[in-house]
Amino acid sequence: MGNKHEARSGWQDSRLMTLSQLxxxxxxxxxxxxxxxxxxxxxxxxxxxxxxxKKEQIERLLNDILDAWKAGNADYYIGGTLVVExxxxxxxxxxxxxxxxxxxxxxxxxxxxxxxxxxxxxxESSSSYHDLLFHPGTASAGRDPRLHFEIRDKANIWxxxxxxxxxxxxxxxxxxxxxxxxxxxxxxxxxxISDDTPRxxxxxxxxxxxxxxxxxxxxxxxxxxxxxxxxxxxxxxLLNHVRMLVTSVPGTMDLNHLFExxxxxxxxxxxxxxxxxxxxxxxxxxxxxxxxxxxxTACARxxxxxxxxxxxxxxxxxxxxxxxxxxxxxxIIEHKIWRSGALGGSVLSSVALSGKAAIDLCRPKxxxxxxxxxKDEVSLEKLVKDWGNASDLPSNTDKAGDGDHAEKQSSxxxxxxxxxxxxxxxxxxxxxxxxxxxxxxxDSFKLLETFDALLLSDNSMSHPLPDIRERVKSFxxxxxxxxxxxxxxxxxxxxxxxxxxxxxxxxxxxxxxxxSLRRADAEQSGDKELxxxxxxxxxxxxIRQLLWLTPLLGYLHSRTFPTExxxxxxxxxxxxxxxxxxxxxxxxxxxxxxxxxxxxxSKNSETEAESLLxxxxxxxxxxxxxxxxxxxxxxxxxxxxxxxxxxxSHYWYYKADFVIWRRYQGGSQSNESLPQLQGQxxxxxxxxxxxxxxxxxxxxxxxxxxxPQTSQEEGQEKEGWGDALHSFGNLALVSRERxxxxxxxxxxxxxxxxxxxxxQKDLQSPKLALVYxxxxxxxxxxxxxxxxxxGAEHAKAHMEWIERSMEEYFSLxxxxxxxxxxxxx
Numbered sequence: 001m002g003n004k005h006e007a008r009s010g011w012q013d014s015r016l017m018t019l020s021q022l023x024x025x026x027x028x029x030x031x032x033x034x035x036x037x038x039x040x041x042x043x044x045x046x047x048x049x050x051x052x053x054k055k056e057q058i059e060r061l062l063n064d065i066l067d068a069w070k071a072g073n074a075d076y077y078i079g080g081t082l083v084v085e086x087x088x089x090x091x092x093x094x095x096x097x098x099x100x101x102x103x104x105x106x107x108x109x110x111x112x113x114x115x116x117x118x119x120x121x122x123x124e125s126s127s128s129y130h131d132l133l134f135h136p137g138t139a140s141a142g143r144d145p146r147l148h149f150e151i152r153d154k155a156n157i158w159x160x161x162x163x164x165x166x167x168x169x170x171x172x173x174x175x176x177x178x179x180x181x182x183x184x185x186x187x188x189x190x191x192x193i194s195d196d197t198p199r200x201x202x203x204x205x206x207x208x209x210x211x212x213x214x215x216x217x218x219x220x221x222x223x224x225x226x227x228x229x230x231x232x233x234x235x236x237x238l239l240n241h242v243r244m245l246v247t248s249v250p251g252t253m254d255l256n257h258l259f260e261x262x263x264x265x266x267x268x269x270x271x272x273x274x275x276x277x278x279x280x281x282x283x284x285x286x287x288x289x290x291x292x293x294x295x296x297t298a299c300a301r302x303x304x305x306x307x308x309x310x311x312x313x314x315x316x317x318x319x320x321x322x323x324x325x326x327x328x329x330x331x332i333i334e335h336k337i338w339r340s341g342a343l344g345g346s347v348l349s350s351v352a353l354s355g356k357a358a359i360d361l362c363r364p365k366x367x368x369x370x371x372x373x374x375k376d377e378v379s380l381e382k383l384v385k386d387w388g389n390a391s392d393l394p395s396n397t398d399k400a401g402d403g404d405h406a407e408k409q410s411s412x413x414x415x416x417x418x419x420x421x422x423x424x425x426x427x428x429x430x431x432x433x434x435x436x437x438x439x440x441x442x443d444s445f446k447l448l449e450t451f452d453a454l455l456l457s458d459n460s461m462s463h464p465l466p467d468i469r470e471r472v473k474s475f476x477x478x479x480x481x482x483x484x485x486x487x488x489x490x491x492x493x494x495x496x497x498x499x500x501x502x503x504x505x506x507x508x509x510x511x512x513x514x515x516s517l518r519r520a521d522a523e524q525s526g527d528k529e530l531x532x533x534x535x536x537x538x539x540x541x542x543i544r545q546l547l548w549l550t551p552l553l554g555y556l557h558s559r560t561f562p563t564e565x566x567x568x569x570x571x572x573x574x575x576x577x578x579x580x581x582x583x584x585x586x587x588x589x590x591x592x593x594x595x596x597x598x599x600x601x602s603k604n605s606e607t608e609a610e611s612l613l614x615x616x617x618x619x620x621x622x623x624x625x626x627x628x629x630x631x632x633x634x635x636x637x638x639x640x641x642x643x644x645x646x647x648x649s650h651y652w653y654y655k656a657d658f659v660i661w662r663r664y665q666g667g668s669q670s671n672e673s674l675p676q677l678q679g680q681x682x683x684x685x686x687x688x689x690x691x692x693x694x695x696x697x698x699x700x701x702x703x704x705x706x707x708p709q710t711s712q713e714e715g716q717e718k719e720g721w722g723d724a725l726h727s728f729g730n731l732a733l734v735s736r737e738r739x740x741x742x743x744x745x746x747x748x749x750x751x752x753x754x755x756x757x758x759x760q761k762d763l764q765s766p767k768l769a770l771v772y773x774x775x776x777x778x779x780x781x782x783x784x785x786x787x788x789x790x791g792a793e794h795a796k797a798h799m800e801w802i803e804r805s806m807e808e809y810f811s812l813x814x815x816x817x818x819x820x821x822x823x824x825x
Contacts, residue, residue: 016077016243016448019108019132023146037094041135042105043086044098044149051110051205053103058212061107066220069237072228076237077445080245080271081105097251101244107209108242109133109147113159114213115235117167128239133163158203167210173203245271245448271447272418276303278448278456279476282469294363299476301362302355306420306483309413312519313353313487314509321362328361329517352560353484355477410495411507413486414538415546418444421451424482427554428475429454430620432465438617442545478557485556489583490549491534503696504535529662530584533591535697536658540651541595547612548594551619555586558623590619592810595651596630630810632803639703639726653733653767654697656802659809660766664778665692675778678787682755688773691763702739706730706771707790710744724792729776729799732768747790770798777801 023038044050061078068076081101085094098105109132116129135146145159154173162170217224224234231237280303283296305313305320318325415423422442429437439450455471465471491504506522523531537548594615618625633645634652641647664674674692677685707721707730724730734742742750751772754764763769770778775787776798785794 015246017246018240018243019112020128020239022246023132038131038136039094040146041095042098042109042147043095044102044106044147050149050155051103051106051209053107053209055212057103058107058209059216061104062111062213062216062220065238065242066223066234069231069234069241070223070228072231073441073443075241075243075446077243077245077271077443078104079445080247083246083248084251085248086251096248104244106147107213108238110206110209111213111238113162114167114210114217115238117162118217129235132239154203155206158206162210171207245274271445272307272421275421275448275451276300276307278451279303279472282472295359295473297364298359298362299473302358302476302480305358305362306479307417309415309417309420310411312411312507312509313484314517317358317361323361353480354561355480358480358484359477411505412493412502414490414492414543415486415549416444418447419544419546420483420486421447421479423550423553424475424479425451425454426550426617426620427482427557428478430554430617431478432471432474434462434464439613442547442613444544481557481561482553485553485560489556490552491531491538504531504538506531506534527581527584528665530581530587532658532661532695532697533584533587536654537591537595539697539699540649540654545612547616548590550616551590551594551623552587554620555590555623556583586623588812589624592630593619593625593627596655596810597627598631630806632806635728635799635803635806638723638728639705639731648728648731650701650703650733652728653700653703653731656728656806657697657733657766659805660770660802661692661695662809663805664766665695675774677773682752683758683773687759688769691758691761692766692769694761695763695766698735700733700735700765702734702736704732704734704739704742706732706750706768707747707792707795708744721792721795724795724799727795727799728802729795729797732765732771734765734768738764751788767802770801 023040064078065076079101081104082099083096084099086097112129112132116133119129133146135144145156145163147159149155158170158173161173227233232241280296280300283299301320305316308316308319311319314325314328317323318328321328413420422439422444426439433454437454439454443450455475456468458468463471465474488508489506491506493502494505494507495501496503496505506527507519508522509517510520538546541548594612634648635656636642637645637648639647664672674685674689677683677688705725707725709725721730742753754768754772757764758769770776771790771794773787775785775789776794777785779801785797
């Protein structure tokens with residue numbers, strides 16, 4: 001056995017593995033080596049934090065696994081784990097020192113511990129949970145925990161007790177630990193336990209993790225017992241279908257350098273970094289006479305620039321290319337590698353930097369010095385060895401000069417880089433892949449598997465681009481162009497005020513009259529409707545996918561970077577003050593078709609529900625496609641739903657707010673002035689209009705009854721309300737904080753609080769503004785409703801008014817397709 005571990009000590013590898021495979025000898029088909037090992041131990045070194053995950057992080061991981069299991073997914077991918085191989089002192093075990101991903105793996109092991117204890121199996125059992133948690137040991141030593149914390153003796157004693165005697169006995173140790181830490185003010189349920197706690201004080205955090213896991217299983221017991229048809233049970237799924245990218249490196253590495261790099265740059269070897277190595281290996285010959293000089297190095301720099309999602313593209317490109325931002329601007333303007341913008345800017349021209357032009361900009365100055373294939377070759381092993389070092393792949397050869405005077409805008413992207421890669425892949429498949437090719441599921445944890453199957457597989461007989469090298473080149477060019485469009489026309493998180501207030505904005509890089517470039521707020525060009533539409537969809541849809549981005553980015557790409565077959569298309573009309581841009585019209589059309597229409601009118605729409613993935617693909621193929629007229633039926637679901645209609649989703653609350661806001665503020669069509677306020681509202685017309693101008697969508701997750709279900713006013717009756725109490729007319733979507741503060745307070749008390757916020761330019765919700773300022777209906781209703789009051793008749797009239805407004809909005813030009821181009825891309 002000792003020879004076996006000696007033979008393995010000099011190699012490094014990376015593989016997607018399950019928990020069971022970690023402790024089972026499994027051959028790697030690519031290397032012929034065994035990755036899993038029945039004798040493995042997981043060691044947490046002293047320089048690592050103990051266990052610090054909190055309730056939110058633990059529950060998010062378990063919820064994601066549960067969702068994947070319930071959806072029938074074959075596997076679920078949870079990210080990467082970096083380990084260093086060590087040989088145990090007795091030379092009988094393989095020790096894996098956890099360098100990165102320790103918190104996630106520890107959570108999974110604690111989950112296995114809880115499930116093992118809940119099943120009340122004997123210590124001698126050979127179940128999968130036992131095999132995962134217990135080291136086989138020797139006949140004399142018995143079975144000890146596989147997980148071991150260096151120096152932290154009390155944590156190890158707690159684990160040993162929990163495994164051999166059960167969690168009930170281990171909790172007694174926790175009580176003793178609490179008493180021992182009284183002087184430090186530590187509570188076992190306090191989520192702000194200090195990381196400065198003495199090293200042996202680790203029991204509290206492990207016990208806290210177990211309590212959260214136990215609570216989660218209790219709350220989800222019904223879902224877990226309801227095993228999906230054709231799916232394994234949840235425990236089997238947890239052990240055999242939750243996969244992580246385990247990267248092992250030899251113990252001979254300079255770990256100080258490795259760990260400092262991880263701490264300094266907060267990077268980990270993620271799937272997209274492995275994909276980078278796999279993709280670029282097809283281009284390594286291009287720096288050695290087999291293609292245009294410097295392509296390999298330039299594409300590596302483009303990838304690096306695209307991955308810097310929290311920087312605007314000009315900052316990321318300057319850093320990756322080893323230039324300052326002024327150099328990038330000069331190259332764009334002086335060398336004419338830009339075209340006049342077709343997608344926005346009132347009197348300014350919009351810049352468009354193509355993928356080919358960006359690659360040329362990133363080519364090394366001296367190809368002879370930068371094209372040594374032995375030096376520049378990219379491999380997974382080299383990527384792991386340098387772990388986050390910029391030299392692991394060809395990068396910037398020159399440091400940015402002192403000419404970069406423009407400060408970076410504090411901002412953050414809506415999506416992660418793996419999400420950008422998947423959106424780009426969908427567009428690439430539409431442009432270059434087999435007919436109808438698309439992702440089976442939009443899952444960033446399946447990034448490697450997805451690219452292997454759809455872009456890197458050797459299916460030359462059936463693929464329009466048989467040469468994989470050409471596929472990679474075309475994909476990286478497209479990746480840059482999509483990243484460029486993301487920064488130009490899609491909202492980002494932007495710091496609005498110094499000190500922490502963030503909101504959604506579109507800041508476009510545009511050329512002014514002096515030929516210099518600047519980032520300008522698109523709303524100054526009358527495009528607030530565009531940014532609010534995008535913000536509405538961001539807050540109301542699954543932020544792990546944002547599938548509406550694929551057809552939107554595809555549409556932008558076909559108009560911004562036309563190919564020969566699309567060169568005759570009519571460009572989008574620039575936005576001007578007081579008018580709608582065609583991009584805004586398309587955005588409205590896309591939203592209505594994806595989320596408000598019952599179907600796209602496909603052949604199977606009557607019998608088979610279309611997934612959002614399928615719908616978004618349909619709009620990618622034909623952006624101005626027709627669809628069935630949107631319906632207001634979902635509004636009738638209300639708070640509880642009915643036998644025929646589910647409860648109204650959050651999307652429709654956001655949609656109602658947008659429609660109301662737009663009616664009195666948005667585009668040029670159907671634009672009205674806010675009705676004059678009547679009576680004593682404690683706010684002026686100017687204050688209301690000012691708050692309306694400043695309206696922004698924010699995260700709201702709680703549905704509030706305007707007339708509460710249980711009122712604090714004694715003697716208040718529910719007579720006359722009936723179904724109106726739980727109808728959409730008596731409901732509003734608010735933040736959890738507001739709902740917990742106001743949920744049971746009477747209408748008049750809520751109104752006072754709302755008006756106070758409104759005077760501070762916080763509109764919160766246009767729907768609520770109508771409720772508290774206009775009695776729900778901002779026009780003569782004929783019912784004699786009094787403003788400043790709220791009864792069942794107000795809620796019903798408010799509901800009817802919203803339905804009419806929705807119908808009018810859906811009747812605007814563009815819901816069924818306003819065709820601008822003569823041909824579709």
